[in-house]
Amino acid sequence: MRADLVIEGRAYVDGRLIEAAIAIDDGVIASVSSPALAPSADERLVLGPGQIMLPGMVDMHVHLRDFNQAYKEDWYTGTLAALRGGVTLVADMPNNDPPVNSLARLREKLEIAGSRALVDFALYCGAPMDPGEISEIRKIACGFKIYPEDYSRLPSLLDQLEESLVVIHPEDPETIMLERSRIISPRIEDHGRIRPKLAEIRAVDRVLEIAGSRRLRLHFTHLTTGDSILRVISSKLRGGGISCDATLHHALLSSDAVKVLGGIAKVNPPLRSREDSEAVLSAMRSGLVDAITSDHAPHLLEEKLRDDYDEVPPGFPGLEIYLPIILTEVLEGRVPLRVLDLYSRKPAEILGARKGSLTPGMDGDVVVVELGRKRVISPSDFASKAKYTPFEGWKIKAEVRMVFLRGTLALRDGESCVRMGFGRHVAGS
Ligand SMILES: [Zn+2]
Structure with missing residues (x-):
């Protein structure tokens, strides 16, 4: 050979x-x-010395925007951020402007992503407007994303989406509406009170109850509390096809960051107490969550610095710093090396992609990382259009030097070596 x-x-x-x-x-x-x-x-x-190779990372929850929000991020800048972070497969969420909730919109997005992406990609569809399109949508989308505003249609949606991957954003809308009505002019610091962890727990309970005995592949994304993770685990033990993920920001940051950083740290679901973040980190350590996701959610810095609570959009970018942060946590002994699986092999399995591990038969996605050299996270250097992060100033000890995508050198020292459109669509399951 x-x-x-x-x-x-x-x-x-x-x-x-x-x-x-x-x-x-x-x-x-x-x-x-x-x-x-x-x-x-x-x-x-x-x-070289100090270098190791890893499988390409897989991020199953990102927002690469484009369409009318290309000023926040587009498929080129978003996937360059992914490459710089050693991520070779992203799965992109459908809450675009306009929303991706029909076959026509999904095809439009496939066209845009296919012409600009530097890394491989999968696409979610929102709750479909026309259930008659579901079988065609399934051929393109890797799964469906259900937002709190779709909960009222949940029983019929789950009937229609049997055997598809269904990703749930778990926050109960009624709880949030009630809490919001109690505060006349909220400040950023009130964000955690307006979207309390009770909203998440109620949503997980409600979705699990409605799911009942349906044959579903339910996935709860960005869980923030030990209570909701436990609910998912016990339901998994009873035999449901259920999985969940958590983000590094919910594991490593707490609501204290909001006091210091204001709107920069506003995110849905909100950053919680230190006790909650400890529980999330501990679930990552022990593999009780199935995946780590960045929920890369870029906005312009100006938007994040607005004064009015309601005018500050939730979310921040994460793609280019997630792997270096995970490796730094490993090097400092806070998480085991195996945590890498949560950002590579496991999400690839959930998406049904032949990626995420250095095993014969998998795509030739290899990330060369240099360990040891200290660097400070500085968002002004981001490839993402979102030049801010609640991790600004964190010291990291790992740097992505090279990325091979399907055997082709795609990134070297921060610069892309492939043309726009090199990224391939990973089809639905
Ligand atoms: Zn998201």
């Missing part, structure tokens, strides 16, 4: 770092072996 490319060095394989040679042929990993047993290859790369 002769491969197109062999990369030799320390590699993250099966939960461990081992000395290995990864051979990639025709864009796919052909073999993983000890360097001595590696096949001959047209091109050979030997990693």
Whole structure:
């Protein structure tokens, strides 16, 4: 056998770092072996000191905007941010302007993403306007995203979406409406009171109850409390096809950040108490959540600095700093190395993509990371159009040096080496 490319060095394989040679042929990993047993290859790369290789990361919850919000982010800047963060597959949410909730809109988005993306991508559809389109939508979308405003239609929606991946944003709208009505002119610091964790717990309970015995692939995204994670786990133990994810901001930051950073740290669901963030981090450590997601949600800095509570849009970018932050947490002993699976293999499995691990048969997505060199997170350098982050000033000890996507060098030292449109659509399941 002769491969197109062999990369030799320390590699993250099966939960461990081992000395290995990864051979990639025709864009796919052909073999993983000890360097001595590696096949001959047209091109050979030997990693330098302090460098390790990881599978391409998979982020199953991002907002790359575009359409009428291209000023916040577009498919080029968003996927360059992904590449810089070692992410080779993103799954993009449908709450665009205009919303992606029909076959026509989904096709439009496929066209835009297909012409601009630098990394591979999957697309969610919103609660479909016309149920008659669902079977066609399924051929394109990796799943459906259900927002709180769709809950009133939930029983019929879940009937229609049996056997599809259904991602739930769990926040009970009635609870939020009631809490909001109690505060006449809210400040940013009131965000956590207006969207309390009780809203999340109620939503998880309500969705699980409605789901009942339907054959669903339910996925609860960005859980923020130990209570809701426990509910998902116990339902999983009873045999439901259920999974969940959490974000690094809910695991590593608390509502204290809102006091310091104001609107920059406004996000839905809100940052919670330190006790809650500890519970989320602990669930990541022990693998009780199935995935880590960035919920990359870019806005312009000016929008985040507005004075009026209601005028500050929720969310912040995360794609380019998530992997370096995870690796820094690993290096400092706060999480085990295996946490990497939550941002690679596990979300790839949920999406049904042949990515996220250095295993023969998977796409030849390899990220070369340099460990040890200290760097400070500085959002003015972001590829994303959103030049802010609640992680500004954090010291990170890992840097993405190279990214191979399907065996092609796609990024070197922060610069893209592939043309717009190199990213491929990963079709629905
Ligand atoms: Zn989101």
